Amino acid sequence: MVDSSIVFDVAVVGGGAAGMMAAIGAASRLGIDGKVAVLEGGQRVGRKLLATGNGRCNYSNKNITAKAYNRPDFVRRIFQACSPEDIMDRFTKSGLMTEEEEGRLYPASGTASSMVDILRLLMEEKNVSVYTEFKVLTMRWDGVFRLSSPSGMVQAEKVILACGGKAAPQLGSDGSGYKLAENLGHTVTALNPGLAGVKCPAAQQRQLGLPSLNGLHVTGTVSLYRQEKLLAQEAGEILFREYGLSGIAVFQLSRYDGDLILLDLLPKYSMPDLFTELQQRAERLSGRPLEEFFTGVFQKMVGAQLMKAIHLELEDRDCGSLTKEELEALAGIIKGWPFPVEGAVGWQNAQVTLGGLDLDEFNPLTMESKILPGLYAAGEILDVDGPCGGFNLQWAWSSGLLAGWSAARSLKPRNAG
Numbered sequence: 001m002v003d004s005s006i007v008f009d010v011a012v013v014g015g016g017a018a019g020m021m022a023a024i025g026a027a028s029r030l031g032i033d034g035k036v037a038v039l040e041g042g043q044r045v046g047r048k049l050l051a052t053g054n055g056r057c058n059y060s061n062k063n064i065t066a067k068a069y070n071r072p073d074f075v076r077r078i079f080q081a082c083s084p085e086d087i088m089d090r091f092t093k094s095g096l097m098t099e100e101e102e103g104r105l106y107p108a109s110g111t112a113s114s115m116v117d118i119l120r121l122l123m124e125e126k127n128v129s130v131y132t133e134f135k136v137l138t139m140r141w142d143g144v145f146r147l148s149s150p151s152g153m154v155q156a157e158k159v160i161l162a163c164g165g166k167a168a169p170q171l172g173s174d175g176s177g178y179k180l181a182e183n184l185g186h187t188v189t190a191l192n193p194g195l196a197g198v199k200c201p202a203a204q205q206r207q208l209g210l211p212s213l214n215g216l217h218v219t220g221t222v223s224l225y226r227q228e229k230l231l232a233q234e235a236g237e238i239l240f241r242e243y244g245l246s247g248i249a250v251f252q253l254s255r256y257d258g259d260l261i262l263l264d265l266l267p268k269y270s271m272p273d274l275f276t277e278l279q280q281r282a283e284r285l286s287g288r289p290l291e292e293f294f295t296g297v298f299q300k301m302v303g304a305q306l307m308k309a310i311h312l313e314l315e316d317r318d319c320g321s322l323t324k325e326e327l328e329a330l331a332g333i334i335k336g337w338p339f340p341v342e343g344a345v346g347w348q349n350a351q352v353t354l355g356g357l358d359l360d361e362f363n364p365l366t367m368e369s370k371i372l373p374g375l376y377a378a379g380e381i382l383d384v385d386g387p388c389g390g391f392n393l394q395w396a397w398s399s400g401l402l403a404g405w406s407a408a409r410s411l412k413p414r415n416a417g
C-alpha cells in the first residue's frame, strides 16, 4: 500500500527495462537517504523483458551505433553520456555473465529471468520502493507531481515516464503513457507497429501456401517493393506464418510501406549460375521422382511450394524430365518468390513502436522535458527505435540510466552522490 503522504524524490512510471534502470540510476545518485519509487501497472516488473530474445533477452549488441536508430543525432548524445560499453560493464559488475552470438549479447544463463533478477536485486540493494498493480491514470503538477491510480496516490518531486509504447500491449505497454505526457503539454508523433511481421492479403494466403508453410524458417534475402520500386532489402532469417511473413529479416523492413516482397532463397548464386546448377542437378538426379528434386536443398514443404508456385505438375515425372523453361522458371522463383503485402501485423505482434514522444521537446543531455521541468522520459515511450539485435533494449538502458541520474542530480545538493 502506498503512503500518499510521502513525497518521493523521484517516481518512475513503468517497471520495464527503462524504468528499472532509471530507478537504479536515480537511487545510486541519491544515496541512502534517497526516496525512489517505481510505479508499475502490472502484477510484476520486467514482464516484457522476460519475453525478449525468445525468452533469452538479447540485451545489447557488440556493434551498437547511434547511426542504426531512427534519430541518430539524439541517440548519439545519450550514448555519449551512457555508452553501451558502460552499461555492459555495469551489468557485469552486478553479477551478470554474458554470452555473445554474432555480436548479440545475452545472459549466459540462457534465460531472460536472470536479467530481471539482477535488476530486482539492484533495486532492492538501493532501497527503491516498487509498487505493482499501480497503473497511473492521471498525473498533475502543482509544485509537486501527483500521480493517481485506482490503488492510491503518489507524490514526487521528479517524475520519469518510462511506460513503453504500444507494442505488445498484452505485456503491459498499452500506450497510456502517451496520454499522461500529452495532458502535460507534450506532442506524440504518428505511431505505428515496428519490428513486426507483414500480412499477405487474406484471399491469397492459401494460394501462396502459407497455411502449409506456417512455422517453417528459411534464410535468404528479402526485398520490399512499392509499385515496382525497391524500397529496402535485408538478409537473414525468414519465418513463414499463416498470415504472411515474419522473422528478423522481415522485421527490419516493417517500417517501410511496401506492397510486394520478393524472397531470394539462394542469394549467393547469380541467376545464370543457379540455372546451371539446377540443370546439372536435374541430370544428376535423373530417375528420381520430381517431388524429390529439392531434397537436400530446402525443407520438403518449401520445395513443394516453389514447384506449385510455377505450376509444375509432379505426377509421373522424374527430375531428369525438367525442361530448360521449367529450370529457368525454378531458378526465377528461388531468386524472386513473390508475396504480395497488405501491411504490418498489428500491435500484438510488434516488438517496438515507431514514433512516440517528440524528441524536440526533450533535452538530450538530461532527458528532461523542455515543456515541464522536473519531468523526464526514457525508453520506448520516446520517438526512438532501432533494428533487431539488442538495439532497443540498449536504448532503454542508456536513456533510463541518464534520466535517473539527471532527475537525481537536479534535486537539492544534500542528495548529490
Ligand SMILES: Cc1cc2nc3c(=O)[nH]c(=O)nc-3n(C[C@H](O)[C@H](O)[C@H](O)COP(=O)(O)OP(=O)(O)OC[C@H]3O[C@@H](n4cnc5c(N)ncnc54)[C@H](O)[C@@H]3O)c2cc1C
Residues within 6 Å of the ligand: 013, 014, 015, 016, 017, 018, 019, 039, 040, 041, 042, 045, 046, 047, 048, 049, 051, 052, 053, 054, 057, 058, 059, 060, 134, 135, 136, 137, 162, 163, 164, 165, 167, 168, 171, 172, 173, 174, 175, 176, 177, 350, 351, 352, 378, 379, 380, 381, 389, 390, 391, 392, 393, 394, 396
Ligand atoms: C516479444 C518481444 C521481444 C523483444 N525482444 C527484444 C530483444 O531481444 N532485444 C531488444 O533489444 N529488444 C527487444 N524487444 C523490444 C524491447 O523489449 C523494448 O524496446 C523495451 O522493453 C522497451 O522498454 P521500456 O522500459 O521502454 O518499455 P516496456 O518494456 O514496455 O515497459 C513499460 C512498463 O510500463 C508499464 N506501464 C505502462 N503504462 C503504465 C502506467 N500508466 N502506469 C504504470 N505502469 C505503466 C508497463 O506495464 C510496462 O511494464 C522485444 C519486444 C517484444 C514485444
